[in-house]
Amino acid sequence: MTDWPSRLLPLARDLPPSGIRRFFDLAATMEDVISLGVGEPDFVTPWHIREAGLYALERGMTAYTANAGLPVLRQGIARYLEGRFNLRYQVKGELLVSVGGSEAIDLALRVLTRPGDRVLIPEPSYVAYTPLVRLAGGEPVHVPLRADAGFRLAPSDLERAAGASGARLMIWCNPNNPTGAVVDRQQLTALAEVVLRHDLVVISDEIYAEIVYGGDYCSLAQMSGMRERTVLVGGFSKAFAMTGWRLGYAAGPEAVIRTMLKVHQYAMLCAPVMAQVAAVEAIERGWQDVAEMVEEYGRRRRFIVHALRDMGLDCSDPGGAFYAFPDIRTTGLTSAQFAEDLLVRAKVAVVPGSVFGPSGEGFVRCSYAAAINQLERAMTRLRDFLKAGG
Template sequence: MSNLEKYISKSVQSVPPSGIRKFFDIVSEMKDALSLGVGEPDFVTPWNIREMGIYSIEEGHTHYTSNFGLLELRKEISRYLKDRFDLDYPNYREQILVTVGASEAIDIALRSIVDPGDEVLIPEPCFVSYKPCVIFAGGVPVEIETKPENDFKLRAEDILPKISSRTKAIILSYPNNPTGAIMTKNDLKEIVDILKDKEIIVISDEIYAELTYEGSHVSIANFSEMKERTIVINGFSKAFAMTGWRLGFIAANEVFIKAMAKIHQYIIMSAPTFSQYAAIEALRNGLSEVEKMRDEYNRRRRYMVSRFNKMGLECFEPRGAFYVFPSIKSTGLSSEEFAERLLYEQKVAVVPGTAFGRSGEGFIRCSYAYSIETIKQALDRIEKFVLNLKTQGVFQQTHENNVVVEK
């Protein structure tokens, strides 16, 4: 350790760099490389939304907004949540907070409720930021493994052994990154039955809510027993292809919103003003574009699942988000080894499952937020890589595949 490193916070030192960035840094300097690693829509933000952002600047809307966000936007968010997901937050002045992306929302949600030593339950595999944010807040992340045989759903029987006297919160992330798993109303009911009589807060990250391919998205906040203790997080990056606009929001009880707004006003002040005006247009006139993008993601989803299964990499069929999470256990390689060799031998970047927690070992994450042409080329290279492994006698087993792709 250098002399300067001793001054760095122990909590920061304890958190390793993101397991995703390593591969992206290599890809950026590798000629003819293809990436299936980025969780970002390949679509450009729809023109009417972009135009509203530009127009707001031309109109001179370049000042701070309220700490909570534009009142007009909060009203639209309240209406959107009710119309799309039957989530009722009518007091939008005090129940909605506009944030700099869903990432800030996760951070301030945790910091507003976690005291040093508090435990936060985190189902894994999961989004890479949850555990570090818990640690930065002074909390203790407690992993709950989800399994492919359960479609990567969180099960009630998995939660109970993890609850202790220090459990403060649980993070739910459905549709899930990286697995694409969803939770149905019946699935959530089992969770509610456990949590309703316990003083545990739920942080429900629903950033992929619009990208649900079977049935409708259901939030744990739809259950009356849990609504008051649930902090709902969502945003515009995934569904509306607005990643660079950095805009998210939180819906919750006034007590939680007031606490989170206190942190938000000191560290951020307010979310970007032009992005807020663009978001108003997105909610009013952008949902038809969301439908079109979801249809295209669905086509890519089915194609990728079919290809992975046919090449002998058993792949759970995701029902949400825009990722597949195929098993590479049959190759005999670890997730890290598979990803590194694939990158250097076939110039395709995927994310090792271990980037999303220890239970991600034996899997890789591939995004289908890319053009179908890019996906086909990348999968051709992956198939060639897998065939080479088979030739080398690396494979431990093969799989029966009965996946049908809808045209």
């Protein structure tokens, strides 16, 4: 009998399972659950984009592509980044098409983390950062995002954490999953100054960049001095409702992207060709679809925030993504207890904020990537649940 524990990489063996797993297992066994726990669009990929993928198959496009991705797709991404953020990236050397934004994040962490390096992670944030930093051999250093600051990273908090930890790298997401908070241009400018002062490199996960409600969304890479120290991660999953296609990209300084490309070519070779062809269609002709979906998310957002506040839960206005992050501390429950009780008693699935980092405790993530009648029913159930004493 093989003694597997002794054969496994301790780092991987000892990774805690995702905090979402337990709720998923519980919810999956129940009937009639309304789920506000889904971190992906409820829209199906627009038909013309799906059709482009089908057509690629029909034409027999089933071979590997260039490691960095189809040139025509990289050109489309480069044009988008220039038009949207005034950021110029060389199609050859500064852009890499990855298997979802997730792979780009993993690649960036792997090539930018030296053994024992400390990596700043503002939290609550996307669940993958901490484990991926550990797998890359780094030491995660959490920077708490504070509720009273709308969960936006305060320059003073970053300053303190950078100074105390001696970290050289930060990974963050803007707009934020799970809070929906968006850091605006003015705040980004102040953050960039801290980043420069501490000579940090930043992996900026901006997968929700296209799902923002009003305001002037900027990329961190646009700030003065930031382009040369930022790996910008984007993708097609959220904006174009293409999660299952697994297609993202990284843009950044040539030295980093070329090194990431080496890992990518050995580990992944290339992103799936069919998804790449569909993504070309998306980035060239999919913007009307994006606008319509964002408009719809915006209406649901107003509805859910209004409903949550109306039942006495504090909830800041999410500036982006499709999550509301209400404060449930008045119930006296931990966010895990709250989510479990709500699921068992009211059959509404939300995700406990603590899953996204210790500073998410006391909050739950409610995704409004769900049809309005589902949201209406979920809010009625939640209201009844709270009336019954939580």
